Amino acid sequence: MSGGELKDLSETDCPECSAKIRIPSDAIDGEIVTCPDCGTGFELEISGSGTVTLKQAESVAEDWGE
Amino acid sequence: MGRKTKVAICGLMAEVDAFSFVTELEHEGAESSCNLQSSNFAKKKIIYCSRMSIRFPRTRQTLKHKSSRFLFRKRERNQFPLAGRKVRVGVVGASGYVGGEILRILLGHPDAVVTLATSKQYEGEPLHRVHPNLRTFTDLTFAAPKIDEITSKCDFVFTATPHGSSIRFVPTLLGSGLRIVDMSADFRLKNPTAYEEWYGYKHPNPELIKDFLYGIPEIYRFEIKSSKLISNPGCMAITSILALVPFVKAGLIDEEHVVIDSKIGSSGGGAKPTLGTHHAERYGVVRPYKPIRHRHTAEIEQELSRLAGREIRVSMTPHAVNFVRGILCTIHCFTKEKLDAPRIWKTLRGFYEGARFVRFVRDKKGLARYPDPKILAGSNFCDIGFEFDERANRLVLLSATDNLMKGAAGNAVQCMNLMLGFEESAGLLFPGLHPI
Numbered sequence: 155m156s157g158g159e160l161k162d163l164s165e166t167d168c169p170e171c172s173a174k175i176r177i178p179s180d181a182i183d184g185e186i187v188t189c190p191d192c193g194t195g196f197e198l199e200i201s202g203s204g205t206v207t208l209k210q211a212e213s214v215a216e217d218w219g220e
Numbered sequence: 221m222g223r224k225t226k227v228a229i230c231g232l233m234a235e236v237d238a239f240s241f242v243t244e245l246e247h248e249g250a251e252s253s254c255n256l257q258s259s260n261f262a263k264k265k266i267i268y269c270s271r272m273s274i275r276f277p278r279t280r281q282t283l284k285h286k287s288s289r290f291l292f293r294k295r296e297r298n299q300f301p302l303a304g305r306k307v308r309v310g311v312v313g314a315s316g317y318v319g320g321e322i323l324r325i326l327l328g329h330p331d332a333v334v335t336l337a338t339s340k341q342y343e344g345e346p347l348h349r350v351h352p353n354l355r356t357f358t359d360l361t362f363a364a365p366k367i368d369e370i371t372s373k374c375d376f377v378f379t380a381t382p383h384g385s386s387i388r389f390v391p392t393l394l395g396s397g398l399r400i401v402d403m404s405a406d407f408r409l410k411n412p413t414a415y416e417e418w419y420g421y422k423h424p425n426p427e428l429i430k431d432f433l434y435g436i437p438e439i440y441r442f443e444i445k446s447s448k449l450i451s452n453p454g455c456m457a458i459t460s461i462l463a464l465v466p467f468v469k470a471g472l473i474d475e476e477h478v479v480i481d482s483k484i485g486s487s488g489g490g491a492k493p494t495l496g497t498h499h500a501e502r503y504g505v506v507r508p509y510k511p512i513r514h515r516h517t518a519e520i521e522q523e524l525s526r527l528a529g530r531e532i533r534v535s536m537t538p539h540a541v542n543f544v545r546g547i548l549c550t551i552h553c554f555t556k557e558k559l560d561a562p563r564i565w566k567t568l569r570g571f572y573e574g575a576r577f578v579r580f581v582r583d584k585k586g587l588a589r590y591p592d593p594k595i596l597a598g599s600n601f602c603d604i605g606f607e608f609d610e611r612a613n614r615l616v617l618l619s620a621t622d623n624l625m626k627g628a629a630g631n632a633v634q635c636m637n638l639m640l641g642f643e644e645s646a647g648l649l650f651p652g653l654h655p656i
C-alpha cells in the first residue's frame with residue numbers, strides 16, 4: 155500500500171452540523187479532523203478501549219471578507 | 221422465448237414510456253399482455269393500465285407492483301434501455317431568456333427532444349440568432365405559436381410567456397391533453413381576487429387556477445408526479461420559500477416578522493430592453509426595486525401559510541444589482557427561543573433529506589462560507605446558509621439561486637422530470653463554473 159492511503163475509515167456524525175465525518179483507522183489521540191460540510195475542526199479523544207469522542211478544537215479566528 | 225410475459229402498468233405513468241416499454245418487451249420476443257383500461261396503442265399514443273407484473277424470461281424473475289409509477293419507471297430503465305421515442309417538448313415564448321434556458325437544458329436532456337420553439341418576432345430564424353450559445357445544437361427554427369402545430373408536434377409544453385399573456389394562451393391548449401408547465405404568474409395565486417391586488421388585472425379564468433399545482437419539487441414532489449399542469453414559482457419566491465419552509469414548518473420563527481432582502485441580476489427582467497436596462501443606466505447599480513408590495517410577496521405568503529396551516533406575513537424588498545444571473549435572499553426572522561447551530565442544521569437537513577438541488581453552505585473554511593449566486597450561474601442548485609444572532613434572537617437565512625435555473629427553467633424541467641417519471645435530476649446536474 156502506498157503511503158498516505160487510509161484503510162477502514164469509520165464514520166461519525168458531526169456534533170455541529172450532523173454531516174458524516176470519517177475517522178481514519180490509524181487516527182491517534184489528539185489528532186484534528188475537520189468536518190467536510192461545515193468546516194468545524196475537532197480534536198479526537200481516543201480512549202484505551204478505542205472509543206473515539208470529538209471535542210471542538212480551538213481555532214484561530216480568521217478575518218474573512220470584511 | 222415464447223414464455224408469457226404479463227404486463228399491466230400503473231394508472232398514471234407517462235404514456236410515452238409505457239409505449240416504449242411494451243415495444244421493448246415485444247422486441248425481446250416476449251409475449252406481453254396488458255391489463256389495459258383504455259388504450260390508443262395502435263396509434264402509438266396512450267396506454268393506461270392498472271397493475272403490473274412482469275416476468276423476465278431470461279432470469280425467470282417476476283416483478284410485481286401495484287401503484288407507484290416511479291418505481292415502475294426505475295425498473296423499466298434498469299431492465300430495458302429505452303428503445304422507444306423520447307418525449308416531444310415544445311417551448312412557447314422561446315425567444316425569451318427563460319425560454320432560451322429551457323431550450324439549453326432540453327437540448328442536452330437524455331429523455332426529451334425539442335420539437336417546437338415558438339416566437340412571433342423571430343419566426344423562421346434559427347434558434348442561435350437569438351440564443352447564440354445554442355449554435356450547432358439544433359437545426360430547429362422559430363415557429364409562430366399555432367395551437368394545432370403545438371398539439372400535433374408536442375407531448376409536453378413549457379409556456380415561457382409574460383403574465384397576462386399566458387392566461388390568454390394556455391387555456392387554448394388545455395383540451396388537448398398536453399402536459400404544461402407555465403412559467404408566468406398567471407396560475408400561481410390560488411385566490412383569484414389576489415390578481416387584482418398584486419397584478420392589477422382581473423383573472424379571466426379563475427376556474428382554471430385550481431388545476432395548476434404550484435411547482436416546488438422539494439415540497440410537492442409527490443403531487444407533481446401525478447400532475448398534468450404546473451405553475452412554476454417566481455424566482456425570488458422560490459429562493460425565499462426554500463430557505464424559510466423548514467423553519468416555518470418546525471414552528472421556530474415569529475410568523476408576523478419575516479423580512480426578505482433580495483438582490484437580483486439583470487436577466488430577471490427578461491429580454492425586452494427599457495431605458496432603465498440600458499447599459500449606461502443599469503451598470504453598477506444597487507437599485508431598490510419595489511421596496512414594498514413586490515408581487516412575489518403574495519406567492520411566498522400563500523405557500524408558507526398553506527404549509528404552516530396558519531396565516532404568515534413576509535416583508536420583502538428586492539434590489540437590482542450588478543450581475544446578469546443570480547439571486548441572493550438575506551432573510552431575517554425572529555425566533556421564539558434561542559437556537560444553536562446544531563439545531564438549525566438538523567432542521568434543514570431533516571426537511572431536505574434526499575433533495576439533490578438544495579445544498580447547505582455554512583463553512584468555516586474555504587472560499588464560499590455562505591451562499592453566493594456567482595458560482596451558481598447555469599446550475600440548478602439553491603444554496604442555503606444561516607447565522608444566529610443571539611443578541612436579538614435573529615435567525616439570518618441566506619439563500620442563493622440562478623434566477624433562470626432554480627428560479628425558472630431548471631426548476632421547470634425538474635418538474636417535467638417528475639411528471640414524466642424520469643430521473644428527477646435528468647439534464648440538470650451541471651455543477652456551475654469556477655472561477656467565473
Ligand SMILES: NC(=O)c1ccc[n+]([C@@H]2O[C@H](COP(=O)([O-])OP(=O)(O)OC[C@H]3O[C@@H](n4cnc5c(N)ncnc54)[C@H](OP(=O)(O)O)[C@@H]3O)[C@@H](O)[C@H]2O)c1
Pocket residue numbers: 312313314315316317318319338339340341342380381382383385389403404405453454455487488489490491492623624627628
Ligand atoms: N427572467 C426570469 O428570471 C424569470 C424567472 C422566473 C419566471 N419568469 C417568468 O417567465 C416568463 C418569461 O420570462 P422571460 O424573462 O423569459 O421574459 P422575456 O425574455 O421577455 O420573454 C418572453 C417571451 O414571451 C414571448 N411573448 C411576449 N409577449 C407575448 C404574447 N403577448 N403572447 C405570446 N408570447 C409573447 C416573447 O417572444 P415573441 O414575442 O418573439 O413571441 C418572448 O420570447 C415570464 O412570465 C416571467 O415572469 C422569469
Ligand SMILES: [Zn+2]
Pocket residue numbers: 168169170171172173189190191192193194
Ligand atoms: Zn459539520
